[in-house]
Amino acid sequence: MNSEPARIELNEKWCKGCGICIAFCPAKVLVAREDGKPLVENPEACTRCGLCELRCPDLAISVGGKQHGGKN
Amino acid sequence: MSVKDLVDRYCRVDKLPHIWCPGCGNGIIMGAVIRALDKTDFDQDKTVIVSGIGCSSRAPGYMNFDTLHTTHGRALAYATGVKFARPDLNVVVLTGDGDCSAIGGNHLIHAARRNIDLTVVVFNNSIYGMTGGQFSPLTPAHSYASTAPYGSIDRNFDLCKLVQAAGGTYVARSTAYHARQLVNLIATGLNHKGFAFIEVVTQCPMYYGRRNKFPSPVDMLKWQQEHAVPVKAAAKLSPEQMAGKFLIGELHREEAPEYTAVYETDVIAKARGDIN
């Protein structure tokens, strides 16, 4: 198993801060920033299930891979 | 494939971010469609995405294929022309609940009846989003819309049952919440030879949500999570337990002659005198 914490990248420009990724992350990896966009608070807890990617309406978040305009 | 790779390959990146409201399900479904396409061995240059008019029907504009944004309700008619003219092309139709069940309802019935090889993904957000929240034939009875300020008295109907009864040979339903299942159902539909229909229960937070006491998109996804019942689980439930709930999963699949193939083997062959 990969023991390194997951790299979760957010495309700031595309994210509209709907909060879906934060609400439904099974491992509670993400918390809301003031603007509603996700902050990666517990990367160690990420199981790389990819649900945030699948449910992101803006194609703006990615787990373990690259993202447009992505920053960790 | 990483999200970046997916987007680079299947989206028109310069057109993003899209126009949809925060939390709108359209982007989730478009993401599912490109992931499903990625699971097939379709040639991207031989795949055409067709839509009608509506918020959801804007999706093809973001997708890196041959794309056709038609008139309201008529996507299936145009798609039938594309597919029948060039059966070697893969044709995918993206449509809204109003687009495909109201103004386009007749085309839906007849495309299903012909069993022509199209894959249809309906973005069912229970409302006319683009025009500002009027009720559609799939708006649940008694819910509110701009043209139903006292609650809709129109009875909504089950589009999947309609398509099955009309002759569609692959029928499935999922939700924006069940995005992983959705990808798989669409992929199966894409590979199905015949009329494949996938209804996606999704959210319009802007117009349906606001009027019907869903404070946020998250609440709408929760509703989907709580009201969708997988086919297998539903088999163990009583009609009372199923009241107010809906089925998700593969609802129907059969093999039947596909329209463009039958035109070759029957009509063209007979016309040429190869068979009588």
Place this chain on the structure above:
Amino acid sequence: MAAKTKCKAQLLSGNEACVQGALVAGIRFFAGYPITPSTEVAEGLAEELPKIGGRFIQMEDEIASMGAVIGASLAGLKSMTATSGPGFSLKQENIGFAAMTEVPCVVVNVQRYGPSTGLPTSPAQGDIMQARWGTHGDHPVVALMPASVRETFDLTVEAVNLAEELRTPVIILLDEVVGHMRERVELPAAEDVELFNRVKPTESPDTFLPYKPAANLVPPMPAYGDGYRFHATGLVHDETGFPCGKGADGNTLVRRLQAKVEQRQPKIARAETFQTEDAEIVIVAAGSVARSARAAVKEARAQGIKLGLVRPITAWPFPEEAIDSVAQTAKALIVAEMNLGQMILEVERIAAGRAPVFGLNRIDAELITPEDIIVRAQEVTNNVR
């Protein structure tokens, strides 16, 4: 040029000649919905298209037929539909889509008596303005009006060629009489018929702009599946084909659409003239009415009345020159049509008071006869003396 090989004479109706013309012109896709008096076009193509690997589909209605035709054309096939009044009305929104997205297609409208269900088997010419303005918004239109079986063949070929050349819907306005009458005709051999195929792009998909016009204002057109991955939308779009939502782009686009047909007006628009040189009164009549008018001209001249005829072959663009010329020489013009006055509006506009313009209109489902025309000509003669 190869020697013209003539086929043997055959007895055909206008609708059947339309089928023959479509096949020779390269139509390989037909979608339609049955309606009198156009149904023979669909029936003929249902039989003939599969023999040559073409495709015929009966759709659930005329809206769907028009949509399927546009889809098939985008997929690369020369495509056509046929209908009559009520169905023509239903097709209008999608005809506008074809004009906006520049998708070549041919719409045959065998005009019948209206409005509404009217008199389904009776002739009329009530769709001249619908052909021009049936869909909303400014848009170019080409509409052709054959007056004989042979001409129906020729104009069907021309309609297909013009649609392909101009990338715009082209309408064939038959009337019930021309559609159903039978005449002995000799059709040219297929190899003697000149065809036009839409121009495909030569540029690579990376640099290609799908709505960037060539010098003739018509953009080259790839087919779906050619690897260009282009977007077609009825929304106002720029040269990339994508919607831009700006009025300025709408201005550029719709003016170009209009101009690409308008600048070809001298080549497309035409009329046949018959004994107009010394005519004191000129009849303007199209389609089946022109046949009566021709007979009337001969008979009137035998009686000493100097009658002439201008027969518009194109309804749109309207043959301005022919009208302009007789407006300068004739004492009066009579526009004979099976409606309450549609073509007359164009004639009045062009004559601009230089010659008075009178109508001769019948809407009792009977043909306008040569006698009707002579009687009217006598009335008008008395009037203008």
